Amino acid sequence: MSDYLTQTTLLRLLAVLLLVLGPHLTRLPAWESLLLLTVIGWRALIALRQWRLPAPWLRSLIALACFAAVYANFRSISGMTAGTALLSVMAVLKLLEMRARRDVMVVVLLMYFILVTHFLFSQELWTVLYLLGSAIAITALLMDCNHAGEALPLRMLLRAGGVMVLRALPLMLVFFVLFPRIPGPLWSLPTDAGGGRTGLSENMSPGDIASLMESDEVAFRVRFLDRVPAPGERYWRGPVFDRFDGRGWKPSGLTVPRPPVIEGSGAPLHYELTLEPQGTRWLLALDMPDPTALPPDSALVGDGLLIAPRPIEQRRIVQASAYTRYVLSPTLGGRELAQALQLPPGYNPRTRELAAQWRAQGLDDAAIVQKALQMFRRENFSYTLQPPRLARDSVDDFLFNTRAGFCEHYAGSFTFLMRAANIPARVVTGYQGGEKNEVGDYYVVRQYDAHAWSEVWLQGRGWVRIDPTAAVAPERVEHGVASALTLATGLPGFFAHRNGARLSLTMRWDWVNAKWNAWVLAYGPELQADFLRNFGIEDVGTMIAVMTVLITLATGVVSLLMLRQFMSVQPHDPALRLWRRALRRLQKLGLEQQPPEGPRDFAERVTRERPELGSAMQRLLSAYLRLRYLDGGHAPEAEREMLAATRALRR
Amino acid sequence: MTLAIQQALQGLNQIVLGKPQQLKLTLACLIARGHLLIEDIPGVGKTTLALALAKVLGLKFQRVQFTSDLLPADILGVSIYEQASGAFRFHPGPIFAQLVLADEVNRASPKTQSALLEAMEERQVTAEGETRVLPEPFFVIATQNPSHQIGTFPLPESQLDRFLMRISLGYPSAEAERALLMERERRDLLAETVPALTPAQLLDLQEQAKAVRTSPALLDYLVALIQSTRNHQGLRQGLSPRAGLSLRRAAQAWALIEGRSGVIPEDVQAVFAAVVNHRLVAASEREAGAPTAEDILARVAIP
Numbered sequence: 008m009s010d011y012l013t014q015t016t017l018l019r020l021l022a023v024l025l026l027v028l029g030p031h032l033t034r035l036p037a038w039e040s041l042l043l044l045t046v047i048g049w050r051a052l053i054a055l056r057q058w059r060l061p062a063p064w065l066r067s068l069i070a071l072a073c074f075a076a077v078y079a080n081f082r083s084i085s086g087m088t089a090g091t092a093l094l095s096v097m098a099v100l101k102l103l104e105m106r107a108r109r110d111v112m113v114v115v116l117l118m119y120f121i122l123v124t125h126f127l128f129s130q131e132l133w134t135v136l137y138l139l140g141s142a143i144a145i146t147a148l149l150m151d152c153n154h155a156g157e158a159l160p161l162r163m164l165l166r167a168g169g170v171m172v173l174r175a176l177p178l179m180l181v182f183f184v185l186f187p188r189i190p191g192p193l194w195s196l197p198t199d200a201g202g203g204r205t206g207l208s209e210n211m212s213p214g215d216i217a218s219l220m221e222s223d224e225v226a227f228r229v230r231f232l233d234r235v236p237a238p239g240e241r242y243w244r245g246p247v248f249d250r251f252d253g254r255g256w257k258p259s260g261l262t263v264p265r266p267p268v269i270e271g272s273g274a275p276l277h278y279e280l281t282l283e284p285q286g287t288r289w290l291l292a293l294d295m296p297d298p299t300a301l302p303p304d305s306a307l308v309g310d311g312l313l314i315a316p317r318p319i320e321q322r323r324i325v326q327a328s329a330y331t332r333y334v335l336s337p338t339l340g341g342r343e344l345a346q347a348l349q350l351p352p353g354y355n356p357r358t359r360e361l362a363a364q365w366r367a368q369g370l371d372d373a374a375i376v377q378k379a380l381q382m383f384r385r386e387n388f389s390y391t392l393q394p395p396r397l398a399r400d401s402v403d404d405f406l407f408n409t410r411a412g413f414c415e416h417y418a419g420s421f422t423f424l425m426r427a428a429n430i431p432a433r434v435v436t437g438y439q440g441g442e443k444n445e446v447g448d449y450y451v452v453r454q455y456d457a458h459a460w461s462e463v464w465l466q467g468r469g470w471v472r473i474d475p476t477a478a479v480a481p482e483r484v485e486h487g488v489a490s491a492l493t494l495a496t497g498l499p500g501f502f503a504h505r506n507g508a509r510l511s512l513t514m515r516w517d518w519v520n521a522k523w524n525a526w527v528l529a530y531g532p533e534l535q536a537d538f539l540r541n542f543g544i545e546d547v548g549t550m551i552a553v554m555t556v557l558i559t560l561a562t563g564v565v566s567l568l569m570l571r572q573f574m575s576v577q578p579h580d581p582a583l584r585l586w587r588r589a590l591r592r593l594q595k596l597g598l599e600q601q602p603p604e605g606p607r608d609f610a611e612r613v614t615r616e617r618p619e620l621g622s623a624m625q626r627l628l629s630a631y632l633r634l635r636y637l638d639g640g641h642a643p644e645a646e647r648e649m650l651a652a653t654r655a656l657r658r
Numbered sequence: 659m660t661l662a663i664q665q666a667l668q669g670l671n672q673i674v675l676g677k678p679q680q681l682k683l684t685l686a687c688l689i690a691r692g693h694l695l696i697e698d699i700p701g702v703g704k705t706t707l708a709l710a711l712a713k714v715l716g717l718k719f720q721r722v723q724f725t726s727d728l729l730p731a732d733i734l735g736v737s738i739y740e741q742a743s744g745a746f747r748f749h750p751g752p753i754f755a756q757l758v759l760a761d762e763v764n765r766a767s768p769k770t771q772s773a774l775l776e777a778m779e780e781r782q783v784t785a786e787g788e789t790r791v792l793p794e795p796f797f798v799i800a801t802q803n804p805s806h807q808i809g810t811f812p813l814p815e816s817q818l819d820r821f822l823m824r825i826s827l828g829y830p831s832a833e834a835e836r837a838l839l840m841e842r843e844r845r846d847l848l849a850e851t852v853p854a855l856t857p858a859q860l861l862d863l864q865e866q867a868k869a870v871r872t873s874p875a876l877l878d879y880l881v882a883l884i885q886s887t888r889n890h891q892g893l894r895q896g897l898s899p900r901a902g903l904s905l906r907r908a909a910q911a912w913a914l915i916e917g918r919s920g921v922i923p924e925d926v927q928a929v930f931a932a933v934v935n936h937r938l939v940a941a942s943e944r945e946a947g948a949p950t951a952e953d954i955l956a957r958v959a960i961p
Binding site: 580582583602603605606607608632635636637638639 | 924
């Protein structure tokens with residue numbers, strides 16, 4: 008076996024490397040994950056079977072091939088995923104040329120570096136715990152690698168590693184709090200992790216929102232500051248669609264950028280919304296935002312949607328206020344009116360016929376709305392996650408045949424029906440409801456709370472929210488989607504066990520995560536400035552000065568504590584005490600006793616180097632030797648002599 | 659008394675040139691009632707040193723050249739049947755002297771070596787069931803060539819411990835060499851040397867050395883030194899308690915020579931290398947890594 012590392016330690020190294028690479032294996036392309044595992048396995052076999060390491064030319068070839076493969080896969084070697092892929096593969100290939108202690112150190116240090124890259128992908132609480140655990144494992148491994156001879160017992164190594172990492176924690180906290188925060192993401196890396204996110208989409212066709220039911224990811228959390236609105240008032244506004252193309256709903260793109268007229272009544276409701284990043288711009292504000300108190304860095308557009316200037320890539324806290332009773336756009340411009348009535352020709356003749364029929368009965372707009380809702384309520388409509396497929400005239404098919412659908416079916420067909428009856432209408436998507444977290448007194452809105460509803464424009468009342476789903480399944484609005492759907496409709500598994508203990512555990516975990524988000528991840532430049540202002544630190548310059556002072560003080564205190572171990576406490580022996588006093592005095596004169604140097608040798612040296620101190624030094628020495636070595640017992644006159652001689656030691 | 663010691667040292671220094679430190683150590687060894695091992699290449703004055711010591715201190719001197727066929731009886735003595743008296747009579751061997759020079763002790767067989775070492779330790783000889791006490795003072799100077807020569811039996815570690823000190827003389831300095839070449843034969847000088855001390859005075863000095871004070875502070879220093887050899891990584895074996903006692907005796911003798919009533923740390927440092935070096939067992943076979951007495955002194959602060 009190699010002389011630089013025992014077989015046990017080498018296998019431990021491979022195990023720790025696997026631990027460190029673990030989460031990346033799921034993020035990297037499959038071929039690379041497979042390659043990493045293969046090389047690690049190969050290296051383990053080399054160690055176990057005493058095979059030879061591959062020849063240098065073969066190693067170079069493999070390395071070049073891997074480099075090319077990474078480049079071919081990502082068309083880049085920089086960027087978050089490509090960089091991580093390259094780092095991982097090269098770290099693993101280093102195993103194949105590990106033939107000296109130096110190489111082992113390179114691999115171990117690379118592990119620390121790989122560990123940090125996990126933060127690029129996830130900053131959740133569990134990631135931090137995993138990183139701490141891995142750091143302990145790597146530190147333990149580092150100790151094992153530096154220890155010559157047999158591998159050390161695992162338990163001892165892990166304990167020592169743990170103690171070391173724990174000792175570093177206070178320093179980590181100090182840096183976390185004091186290190187200057189950079190606004191925006193720390194790494195201006197291309198955000199290539201955008202794909203595959205769940206959330207509302209830019210348009211709506213039947214089945215889109217139903218697919219969100221598969222996800223229990225948190226969309227946002229919200230804390231109401233003064234009053235909790237009733238479930239029926241909790242509509243969080245997302246993209247608004249005002250164009251029907253025969254199949255699905257889209258935004259027309261004609262929305263006016265300037266804010267709509269909003270006349271709120273009653274006291275506005277204040278809330279704080281912590282938005283998970285979804286790569287989209289909408290801020291999912293509660294209907295209807297108070298236009299006079301918009302959150303910073305946001306804008307209200309014509310259809311009442313609150314948006315951010317850029318796609319949201321980081322968790323964002325939005326403090327906003329809303330009127331739950333409002334009039335939105337009391338007047339409608341000609342173009343807006345036309346858009347709100349647009350229908351593609353040649354679709355859904357039966358629905359158009361029905362609308363025309365109602366019109367012919369001489370009903371006004373509000374009555375037609377009620378008529379439609381009555382239809383949903385009275386006829387045999389059902390609310391289900393698995394609606395049957397619809398024919399080309401989807402609204403006709405839905406309204407007159409299948410009569411089973413999810414919220415987008417109801418919102419879409421209702422809107423179509425209204426437009427057919429010449430009532431301005433549009434589809435609004437967003438989230439509805441939310442679950443209260445009893446532990447933290449806030450509400451969690453998850454992806455499966457996604458919803459679609461309609462708005463109709465009525466003379467004198469502006470845009471009025473009509474939720475046809477509520478007519479079919481009122482419990483959807485009152486108690487959330489789970490209670491509205493029966494088990495027979497095939498709910499995703501996470502709904503099945505929502506009872507007692509498990510629910511409370513889920514809530515607690517969510518609460519911990521919420522706190523983590525609020526206190527750790529949200530600790531950006533603003534929060535740091537707020538926090539430091541409490542200590543009278545106003546700007547970065549002062550902070551750096553304070554940090555320098557604190558760190559200097561901390562290291563000073565630690566050094567002093569360490570020094571105390573070396574310096575014995577004040578000695579009981581008066582002779583020694585007096586001698587030390589004289590030594591301190593001599594030290595000021597630039598004369599220091601070197602550790603193995605005895606008192607006589609020191610005195611002789613002092614006499615040689617500073618003849619003017621000679622006589623005092625000799626007096627001091629002879630009294631000291633008498634007290635401490637030659638005569639026993641207490642001798643006050645010798646002590647006085649030492650004092651006198653010490654005083655005589657001057658330039 | 660200090661005067662007599664000074665004179666003795668002076669006498670020695672006139673004969674063995676340029677080695678005051680070694681001569682002082684030799685005298686300290688003698689006063690501490692220990693035996694001396696000189697390890698050196700031939701011709702640097704080992705025998706001359708022994709002869710000079712015998713002369714200056716007025717001791718009865720015997721020299722034994724150790725060879726591979728030397729038997730224990732050749733050292734200790736032998737009983738021979740005498741026709742005249744009709745009885746066995748013990749003829750004492752060369753060990754029955756006050757100063758014995760055991761030259762090239764590593765050339766003899768282990769059996770003979772151990773006979774010598776036993777006599778050194780016990781200060782008596784047991785032959786034919788009768789125990790005979792060796793004269794007082796009794797002092798053995800053994801010389802040993804560097805042990806990597808062919809046909810030698812280097813003294814085992816356990817027996818090296820019997821010597822209080824081990825020193826080596828080494829080549830003289832250029833100045834001493836010149837004086838050596840210029841002056842007369844050393845043997846002639848020896849003949850003219852007058853004793854500075856009587857054996858009785860030497861015994862008295864040995865008694866006085868025992869009375870030299872070792873203060874608690876000094877004992878702390880000794881303990882610290884001994885302890886540091888025991889937990890030193892480069893050493894397989896530290897100093898034994900016997901070595902510790904030897905160190906104290908040697909330091910007391912040195913302090914006496916210096917004319918002090920108590921031992922100071924410098925006295926310990928002066929004898930430390932000579933007392934300790936042959937007792938340390940390095941952890942590894944390689945010469946380079948093994949710590950020396952100097953390393954240990956440098957590690958230990960004087961309390």
